[in-house]
Amino acid sequence: MSDRRLEALRRRRVIECRLTPDRALQALDDAHAFLSDRGMLTRTSDSALPSLFGACHEEPAVAGGQGFALWPKTKWIWSFQLVQQRGILLTKLHRGKSLYLSAEAARIFDPLVRETIAAADGDDATLLEHLAAHGSSMSEDIELELGWERKRLKRARVRLERTGALVSDGLVFVDETTWHFAPLRRWDQVIKASKTAGDPHVEVLIAGVRAAVVAPELDLRGWFSWPISAGTVDQLVAAGRLSRPAPGWVAIGD
Numbered sequence: 001m002s003d004r005r006l007e008a009l010r011r012r013r014v015i016e017c018r019l020t021p022d023r024a025l026q027a028l029d030d031a032h033a034f035l036s037d038r039g040m041l042t043r044t045s046d047s048a049l050p051s052l053f054g055a056c057h058e059e060p061a062v063a064g065g066q067g068f069a070l071w072p073k074t075k076w077i078w079s080f081q082l083v084q085q086r087g088i089l090l091t092k093l094h095r096g097k098s099l100y101l102s103a104e105a106a107r108i109f110d111p112l113v114r115e116t117i118a119a120a121d122g123d124d125a126t127l128l129e130h131l132a133a134h135g136s137s138m139s140e141d142i143e144l145e146l147g148w149e150r151k152r153l154k155r156a157r158v159r160l161e162r163t164g165a166l167v168s169d170g171l172v173f174v175d176e177t178t179w180h181f182a183p184l185r186r187w188d189q190v191i192k193a194s195k196t197a198g199d200p201h202v203e204v205l206i207a208g209v210r211a212a213v214v215a216p217e218l219d220l221r222g223w224f225s226w227p228i229s230a231g232t233v234d235q236l237v238a239a240g241r242l243s244r245p246a247p248g249w250v251a252i253g254d
Helices: 002-016 028-038 075-084 103-119 122-134 139-146 150-162 200-212 217-222 232-238
Strands: 040-042 088-094 097-102 171-173 179-181 214-216 249-252
Touching: 002 214, 002 249, 028 040, 028 075, 028 097, 040 200, 075 088, 075 097, 075 171, 088 103, 088 150, 097 103, 103 200, 122 139, 122 150, 139 150, 200 214, 200 217, 200 232, 200 249, 214 217, 217 249
Parallel strands: none
Antiparallel strands: 040 097, 088 097, 171 179, 214 249
């Protein structure tokens, strides 16, 4: 029985996460709809979470290359244009790597991010307070106004982006040859305060499992910037919010 259920979930995952070429994204609007449906997308395929580039099914820019050369040959630009669509937020909540969120998913993450903003200290707090006072700002302006060296700002930025407190659209491409850098913003300058019923760590995890449809249980540990407490999955399975369709696999509860 468990084998049949796992196989059914895998077939559903192939369809909903667009894992086969016949389900390839054909246009930027398709990518927008895909994110709205899943709630969250990684940029590249590196986990069970659905992936923007994974759903493109396009040959890489350079066969046998590394890094950016492995990005889709023409659809790479969607990863920059997607964040210009209404209701989409680019974060580094995938353990420091890109994670696109729909407006609904951002509300689920909101309580956790606000906790990290409230707990910030040292340079992190200084940077957040500066942005609160001055609004969205370019990196070079922040360096000048705070009297910081570039490395100092970068260290604070990396820490804050990883927990979502700081967000930026990164590079903004008008077309393949016309682009500019986007300013840095505080999360709470972009997302309205939202309350999540229950433990926000749990709600974020469940949203991830829902996006993936079914995932290896060990995969969950690498999804988000916050660790999963010991026993969390067991507790959610016992409560019926998650299920184990087969040993080592997790899906939304029945």
